[in-house]
Amino acid sequence: MTTTTLLRRLLLLGANPADALLTGRLPFSTSSRRTPHRFRRSRRNPNPKPPSPEAVSAAIATLPSRLTPPLLTYSLSSVSDARLLLPVLTHSLRLPTFRPDPGPFLVSIKRLAAADLYADFDRACALAFSLLPSLPSPGPLLRSALYFYCQFRRLGKAFHVYTLMRASADPAARPSADTYHALFTALLSRGGGDTMVHYMYMDTVSALFRQMLEEGVAPDTRALNVLVKGYAQSLHLNDALRVFHQMWPVYGCDPDALTYSYLVHGLSAQGRTRNAREVFDEMRGKGLVPTEPACNAFVSALAMAGEAGEAERVMWDMVRTGRVVDAVTRRAVVEELWRSGSRDDADRMVREMEEKGIVGSAERRALLRSLHDEFGDDDLDVDGRGRSTK
Incomplete structure (x- = not known):
């Protein structure tokens, strides 16, 4: 059964535009044969050999004669081999005293x-769901099942649990902010860093977010951060900025360092350095520090835009906060300084990076010699210590 088929059941629980959008825009199946090969995720640890009948019989023999739910819970938590849990649980369901x-x-x-x-x-989840109408307080069970299905990347199963939560008569079992956060994260984790995959799933995430609001579930900063991240990674930067500007006025949530980092990274990747600088300056004004990927993207974007001096300033600002840009970004800044004619500044920057322990002598020599090879400056000599002698 595909995830789209499962989500169509949402229409039975209340037809509204968000439901219709969800059912029509989920573009994937849970069947591995229909999943593109590069997105398949092989099972990390296939189920091992089942336990022997003797081991199962021994585990069942340890059960108390008068098996109450608390005693059964304790017995299952005490089983040493996890492979015995399902046989013991199945045996307990057949007992006439089972409640x-x-x-x-x-x-x-x-x-x-x-x-x-x-x-x-x-x-085990299927057994629990078959008894769901007779289970008291199923909220923790459903929430755990949904979380672990998301961890296993079984989104079809996770959305099935989601429909069970929405249909539950117990208000405590209804979807919460944590439920939606888990679903958002699982959807946007597909495809790794592939922009087109994120672009494909963002309509589904947006529809699910609208459904969250219609259910009366107040979003928190984590859920809004996932939206900002998804929009930024799929290059919907205007939508990411819209959510960002609505966080406090509409939802009462303060943006955190991750919010700003997602925006800086996305804007820098799109070459919008002016907007990225505005967001970056606002973040630094609040005393927040961006993530290293955001630092790398912002400094690289400034260097590629010809703003080598500003790129160097931001780089040293990040060094003071404990963030060190990677080798590719360092090289981009030095090359742009060299290309713009600030060769003394480039040489000074390389020396300062070595003095601060950011680069080693081998990387310094390789960097200066690569500049000589790329720009063909015959006047550039590199001494035995790897410094420019110009």
């Missing part, structure tokens, strides 16, 4: 997920 309770299922799915036993985890 439905979310505790044993919750312990089982958490331990199975921690052991990376997806097949057993999925069966």
Whole structure:
């Protein structure tokens, strides 16, 4: 069953535009045969060999004769081999004294997920969902199942749990901000850093966000950060800025360092250095420090735009905060200084980086010699210590 089919069930729970948009725009299937090869994720730890019948019998024999839900929960948490959890749980369901309770299922799915036993985890969840109408307080169980399905990258299963949460009669089991954050993150984690993949999924994320608002769930900074990140990585920078400017006036959430970093990185990647500088200056004015990828992108964008002096200033500002740009970015700044005719500044910058321990002598020599090779300056000599003698 595809994720699109699962999401169509949302229409049964309340037809509204966000529901319709969700069902029509989710462009992927949970079937691996229909997933592009480069996006497939092989299972990290395939289910090992099942336990022997003797081990299963021994584990069942340790169960108390009068098996209550708390005793069953304790017994499952005490089982040493996670492979025995599902057989013990299945055996307990067949006992005439069994009373439905979310505790044993919750312990089982958490331990199975921690052991990376997806097949057993999925069966345990299916057993719990089959008894869902008779389970009291299923909220923690559903939230854990959705979280772990997202961790396993089984988005079809995760959205199925989401529909169960929306249909639950228990208000405590309804989707929360954490639920939507997990779904947003799982959707945008597909495809790694591929801009086109993020572009493809952002319509779905936007529709899910509107549904979140319609459900009366107040977004927090984490959820809004995921939106900003998704828009920035898919190069919808105007939409990212719109969400950013709405964070406090509309949603009452303060932007944090990640919010600014996503914007600086996205604006720099698009070559919008003026906007990136405005966001960067606002962030620094609040005492926030950008992430290293944002620093690298911003400094590189300034250097490529011919603003080598500003790029150097930002680079040293970041060094004072403990952020060091990578070798590619350092090279871009030095090359732009050299290209613009500020050769003394380029040489000074290389020496200062060495003095501060940012570059070693080998990188310094390689950098200066590469400048000589690239720009063909016959007047540039590099001494034995790797310094320009010009």
